[in-house]
Amino acid sequence: MSESGAEYGTIDGVTSPQMPTGTRFKSGFACFIGRPNVGKSTLMNALVGTKVAITSSKPQTTRRAIRGIVHRPDAQLVIVDTPGLHKPRTLLGERLDSLVRSTLSEVDVIGFCVPANEPVGPGDRFIAAELAQVKRTPVVAIVTKTDLADRQQVAEQLLKVSALGEWADVVPCSAESGYQLEVVSDLLAARLPEGMPLYPEGELTDEPEQILVAELIREAALEGVREELPHSIAVVVEEIRPREDRDDLVDVQAWLYVERPSQKGIVIGPKGARLKEVGTRARKQIEALLGTKVYLDLRIKVAKDWQRDPKQLRRLGFYD
């Protein structure tokens, strides 16, 4: 028995019926790296089987290392979702990149994602060169979005990606159609060290609720205005509290920060219509996440140039 009381593999002499005798349970961390928009978050969600990372059709919406956990009979794979590597333009950009680099050296296996439907370019080569520096961590190259390419294109992409570096494996998959997701999971799990499960069974993410809720609100606020304010919105959830005398209602109080008064106008919309929509959309997602009815108190504030100000960055949850 493990500490949590569940049966896991051969840990402490208990053999799980799903595991061949003699195999040892494995556990550890994986992360996906790749250019923005190549499908890293979507792949993580598909492997975990629930929406924990935030995906969108615009690059660099993922700002935090959100972890998803894949519970397998033979292994527990904790996935750290990294933002896309990109050239630092603002202080925030520099922090993203140092976050990516430290993540790479801390994990047990890296999944390097390149989409099947786009030519291999300088961005992919830049990341491949970065990965060549991370000597001790095995890298599985993953050709994503195979549903958007024909067989010939996928085959050619596999060859091109193989030529980019020294990979432990090269595998094609589609998070959209589910093609080869099991194989991706197998290949990543195979590279983990033997060890106890790191999280109790059934737990999908170890992000605090407050951060997940803030991400859902930010995602809702970006809907439809990404072109105008792609990186200028941040959300802080002040409080999540069950309503007194009610066991079916939770109060969520949150601040939505923008950089300039003009952006405030965009987010609020004519007669507050847009902000109301954002609130409704976010509330539905939060209700799904928390499994209860939610009253969302969402207010907007201007925090001038928050991306360039270390104090503001810390306040908004971006730590050194």
Ligand SMILES: Nc1nc2c(ncn2[C@@H]2O[C@H](COP(=O)(O)OP(=O)(O)OP(=O)(O)O)[C@@H](O)[C@H]2O)c(=O)[nH]1
């Ligand atoms: N057709 C298809 N679309 C996909 C697939 N995987 C991801 N997408 C789409 O590609 C876009 C980008 O996906 P994300 O998962 O947000 O990409 P990301 O690499 O995490 O992006 P960043 O967070 O910006 O680094 C989204 O519109 C997804 O719906 C896939 O297997 N097939």
